[in-house]
Amino acid sequence: MMELIGRLVLRVKNNFMEKSKTEFIIIKNGPLHVKGNFTLKGTDGKLIDVVDEVYLCRCGASKNKPFCDGSHKTHGVND
């Protein structure tokens, strides 16, 4: 079971109209949950995927970085 420990909300506004909202949710002892309107790019600047929700690894043990593959359950993230 994942436990929410924090939330950061980023709002991008243009001419007083809200264009998008992206949420960054830190899951206790787990990944970073990002949802909303965003793009994800790799270290080479290329687009990895166009999605509206991802779980990003915070423990460094994922074999599918930058995505969480559940490895944190055995390697741990200590929040």
Ligand code: FES
């Ligand atoms: S946080 Fe889940 S694999 Fe790293």
